Amino acid sequence: MDQIGTTAIWLGVAVSAYAAITSLVGAKGAVPELVVSGRRAVYMAFLVALVASAALLIAFLTNDFSIKYVANNSNIVMGRGYTLVAFYAANEGSLLYITLALALMSAISVRLAPRRFAGAMPYTVAILAVVLAFLFGTMATYANPFETLEIVPPDGRGVNPLLLHPGFYSHPPLIMAGLVGITIPFAFASGALISGEYGDDWVDIARVFAIIMWGILGVGILLGAWWAYTILGWGGYWSWDPIENVALMPWLVLTAFIHSIMVQRRRGMFRMWNIVLIDVAFILAQLGMSINRGGSVVSVHSFAESTLGLLFLSFMAISLLFAFAIFIWRYPRLKSERAIESFMSRESSFLVNNFLLLVVMSITLWGVIYPVFSNLARDVDVSISAPYFNRVNGPVLLLTVIVMGIGPLLPWRRTSTRSLNRWLMAPLIAASLTVIVLVAFGVWEFWAVLGFAAVTFAGVAVFEEWWMGARARVSNLGETPWSAWWRLVNGNRPRHGGYIVHVAVLSLAIGVIGTQFFDQRYDAAIAPGESLVLDDYRIEYVDNRVHDRPDRLARWAQIDVYRIDPAQYSGEFSAAKDAGKQGFTVATGRRPGDNFVGQLEPSHEFFRNFNMVSVRSGIKTSPIEDLYVIPRDFLEDERVSLAVSINPLAMWLWIAGPIFLLGTLVALWPHPTLERVARRRRMGVTVPTDAPTTAMES
Amino acid sequence: MLTPSIPRTPLIWRTLVSIGFVAISVPLLWLATGCVNEDDLTTDQRVYQLSQQLMCPVCDGQTLDQSQAQLSLDMQAVIERKIEEGESNAEIRDYFVARYGEVVLASPDAGGFNIIAWVMPVIIFVGGALLVGNAFLNMRRKRREDGSRDEVEESTETAPEPVRPDEVMDEYLERADREIAAAVGDARPRVVTDADNGDRT
Numbered sequence: 065m066d067q068i069g070t071t072a073i074w075l076g077v078a079v080s081a082y083a084a085i086t087s088l089v090g091a092k093g094a095v096p097e098l099v100v101s102g103r104r105a106v107y108m109a110f111l112v113a114l115v116a117s118a119a120l121l122i123a124f125l126t127n128d129f130s131i132k133y134v135a136n137n138s139n140i141v142m143g144r145g146y147t148l149v150a151f152y153a154a155n156e157g158s159l160l161y162i163t164l165a166l167a168l169m170s171a172i173s174v175r176l177a178p179r180r181f182a183g184a185m186p187y188t189v190a191i192l193a194v195v196l197a198f199l200f201g202t203m204a205t206y207a208n209p210f211e212t213l214e215i216v217p218p219d220g221r222g223v224n225p226l227l228l229h230p231g232f233y234s235h236p237p238l239i240m241a242g243l244v245g246i247t248i249p250f251a252f253a254s255g256a257l258i259s260g261e262y263g264d265d266w267v268d269i270a271r272v273f274a275i276i277m278w279g280i281l282g283v284g285i286l287l288g289a290w291w292a293y294t295i296l297g298w299g300g301y302w303s304w305d306p307i308e309n310v311a312l313m314p315w316l317v318l319t320a321f322i323h324s325i326m327v328q329r330r331r332g333m334f335r336m337w338n339i340v341l342i343d344v345a346f347i348l349a350q351l352g353m354s355i356n357r358g359g360s361v362v363s364v365h366s367f368a369e370s371t372l373g374l375l376f377l378s379f380m381a382i383s384l385l386f387a388f389a390i391f392i393w394r395y396p397r398l399k400s401e402r403a404i405e406s407f408m409s410r411e412s413s414f415l416v417n418n419f420l421l422l423v424v425m426s427i428t429l430w431g432v433i434y435p436v437f438s439n440l441a442r443d444v445d446v447s448i449s450a451p452y453f454n455r456v457n458g459p460v461l462l463l464t465v466i467v468m469g470i471g472p473l474l475p476w477r478r479t480s481t482r483s484l485n486r487w488l489m490a491p492l493i494a495a496s497l498t499v500i501v502l503v504a505f506g507v508w509e510f511w512a513v514l515g516f517a518a519v520t521f522a523g524v525a526v527f528e529e530w531w532m533g534a535r536a537r538v539s540n541l542g543e544t545p546w547s548a549w550w551r552l553v554n555g556n557r558p559r560h561g562g563y564i565v566h567v568a569v570l571s572l573a574i575g576v577i578g579t580q581f582f583d584q585r586y587d588a589a590i591a592p593g594e595s596l597v598l599d600d601y602r603i604e605y606v607d608n609r610v611h612d613r614p615d616r617l618a619r620w621a622q623i624d625v626y627r628i629d630p631a632q633y634s635g636e637f638s639a640a641k642d643a644g645k646q647g648f649t650v651a652t653g654r655r656p657g658d659n660f661v662g663q664l665e666p667s668h669e670f671f672r673n674f675n676m677v678s679v680r681s682g683i684k685t686s687p688i689e690d691l692y693v694i695p696r697d698f699l700e701d702e703r704v705s706l707a708v709s710i711n712p713l714a715m716w717l718w719i720a721g722p723i724f725l726l727g728t729l730v731a732l733w734p735h736p737t738l739e740r741v742a743r744r745r746r747m748g749v750t751v752p753t754d755a756p757t758t759a760m761e762s
Numbered sequence: 763m764l765t766p767s768i769p770r771t772p773l774i775w776r777t778l779v780s781i782g783f784v785a786i787s788v789p790l791l792w793l794a795t796g797c798v799n800e801d802d803l804t805t806d807q808r809v810y811q812l813s814q815q816l817m818c819p820v821c822d823g824q825t826l827d828q829s830q831a832q833l834s835l836d837m838q839a840v841i842e843r844k845i846e847e848g849e850s851n852a853e854i855r856d857y858f859v860a861r862y863g864e865v866v867l868a869s870p871d872a873g874g875f876n877i878i879a880w881v882m883p884v885i886i887f888v889g890g891a892l893l894v895g896n897a898f899l900n901m902r903r904k905r906r907e908d909g910s911r912d913e914v915e916e917s918t919e920t921a922p923e924p925v926r927p928d929e930v931m932d933e934y935l936e937r938a939d940r941e942i943a944a945a946v947g948d949a950r951p952r953v954v955t956d957a958d959n960g961d962r963t
Contacts, residue, residue: 300828404898423890430879430886434882438876450868451815456883646807696835
């Protein structure tokens with residue numbers, strides 16, 4: 065297997081180098097045969113990557129411990145289901161995985177490229193091929209997954225225990241694919257730029273692939289947050305860790321890109337700016353891959369460490385120079401057809417959106433590099449963690465939510481103040497009502513109230529849009545409200561898909577505000593039979609179970625959860641309050657008013673081979689709040705040390721996920737109407753007659 | 763022909779919006795989040811607050827409240843003891859900085875060299891705002907200079923260069939919108955939904 069794999073990787077180097085060279089030579093010398101050959105070489109690169117991946121997979125399945133990577137990341141007892149996980153669990157395999165992902169997406173995008181883009185295609189192919197050649201080359205020389213061991217061990221070490229979870233099937237591969245996939249829109253933009261066919265032909269296909277990568281990254285990030293929160297027992301879902309940040313930054317820039325690309329499509333503006341955005345996204349994605357592969361920053365995710373990070377960093381520097389050079393070279397041609405007409409227009413709201421997203425990105429980048437900077441400048445190590453990012457990014461994100469409410473209300477080009485005022489009325493009233501209600505119920509946290517008001521504002525703005533549109537359809541076409549809404553969304557999927565994503569972001573914002581501002585926590589060690597009371601929960605530690613397995617020692621705490629009537633515990637509550645405690649421990653059993661709500665089984669697993677503890681939290685979830693229990697330690701005297709927290713509105717973080725995915729899919733769903741319109745136009749019909757001009761009275 | 767005469771947004775309104783934007787955003791950036799008076803919090807709440815502000819020295823990039831390491835449990839016990847002894851949050855932070863160095867703080871104090879860490883976000887925000895504002899003004903000036911040419915472009919039914927079908931649609935829809943707006947008063951243009959079919963906003 066190792067020979068097949070190594071051969072395939074070297075073939076990959078050759079094939080991608082061939083693709084790059086023939087495409088360029090073919091384009092320069094106007095030899096169409098070479099251009100076609102170069103394009104086909106991309107398909108070949110995919111095939112070769114597929115062969116190498118299959119070889120590694122077979123090596124895992126057959127426990128071929130003569131291959132170092134297999135020996136390090138697998139063992140005999142490992143469930144075969146985790147073979148796929150072991151595949152990308154460490155550097156070499158993950159490199160093969162991203163090569164496969166990029167080769168696949170390159171092949172698809174090259175196949176799907178529109179014919180009118182043909183002039184620029186060789187350059188696009190060349191760029192894709194160079195990146196592929198870099199990945200294949202890195203594997204061939206520095207990180208060969210098929211490197212063999214001289215002495216074949218009888219058993220492997222096994223996979224990193226933190227990764228032994230179904231969550232690992234989805235989160236890391238999505239992030240990796242999303243990051244490497246940003247190469248595709250970058251290649252199309254740069255190809256167009258180099259060829260001089262700078263026009264707007266690259267925009268459509270780049271937009272589609274940018275949204276795909278953005279969706280993959282977004283889902284990957286959300287899954288990572290969900291995984292950390294529900295499974296890993298890290299206590300939180302987002303800690304502004306460098307690895308998290310380097311996935312977030314390209315996502316933010318892509319978010320800006322897929323907004324501003326619409327301005328280029330619709331109005332022929334922001335041409336230069338869109339190129340800058342996709343360049344920045346590509347560079348940041350490479351920064352992400354570099355830091356992922358072990359670099360200069362400290363991270364909770366430092367699973368893989370190697371000098372590979374440096375190699376990727378160098379490639380990033382080269383890409384930066386390349387992108388900058390062609391940008392300067394083609395700068396004179398990147399002129400907008402039109403200029404912004406009014407500040408009160410969709411165009412300029414996209415400009416503000418871009419500005420805010422890039423500010424968040426830049427601040428985050430600054431936070432990631434500042435510790436390195438401090439170390440270099442004065443030899444003092446500092447940490448930049450959640451408190452910093454929450455404080456500096458929080459307000460900007462709040463502004464972003466507000467702009468998210470205003471933007472969709474502004475039509476293209478310009479609007480009148482009167483019209484805008486009318487449309488802002490409902491969202492503003494709703495936001496004010498939110499403030500009044502929250503304050504009336506005793507919620508005084510300034511930022512939280514402001515945050516909820518902003519969420520209401522933006523949410524009502526979206527629903528107002530849907531409400532008015534659907535109502536017009538109902539009254540004019542006699543449709544039922546739901547079908548009217550669905551047809552409205554279907555009539556303009558990119559826009560309404562975007563609105564659905566906005567709703568997901570708002571749901572996310574609700575969860576963030578709830579968990580950031582209103583969480584409660586109480587830590588205590590309790591013996592079996594004892595209970596811990598926090599807020600109106602009583603958590604009774606019933607027993608623990610131990611499961612001794614060859615590779616690990618697992619312990620579960622069996623916990624019964626009750627909702628209590630605080631009046632029954634008033635004595636304890638006031639005593640705890642006097643002592644400055646959030647909660648307290650009680651020895652006695654059930655009191656009147658205690659309502660059993662369920663069982664939790666948080667656990668601790670100690671992995672011998674890795675000398676590493678993996679924690680699983682226990683969660684009782686509801687739309688209002690989560691009860692979250694982490695077993696911090698099982699003590700000698702049978703007691704268990706628990707960290708119990710109440711995380712209000714946490715469920716809304718995860719509700720955002722499916723909504724986000726739905727919105728992305730709606731926005732991506734291909735548009736048959738466009739082809740129909742194009743056909744009509746070819747037949748000489750300039751104005752589509754089948755578009756009923758409905759609904760004027762709104 | 764169909765040249766619309768929607769009034770330009772008045773200068774005063776635009777100025778107000780810009781001022782409002784700056785007036786809201788700059789203090790937002792400056793103001794600190796979560797400035798809660800320590801005295802209002804229970805001991806537990808302060809332990810939690812501080813354990814979110816201190817890094818676990820032996821873990822990679824985890825704060826005390828997230829970490830399950832023994833050291834971080836011990837540090838939390840120290841924090842609790844010190845709070846009960848009446849020390850302030852700042853004193854406790856200083857104590858740990860003296861023991862473990864600045865790296866123990868999850869976010870550096872805004873003083874000395876580290877002021878850079880805190881000033882940079884403001885520079886980024888204000889600098890970015892100036893850049894965007896400048897770009898916007900430039901576009902407006904350019905537009906005013908060759909405004910007449912633009913108007914002609916807009917009113918031309920068939921552009922000389924090939925136009926994408928959906929762009930034709932856009933122009934058509936926008937014109938329709940504006941006519942409707944003029945006719946009906948201020949009816950919301952984009953309610954013309956079905957006709958938006960070609961418009962892939």
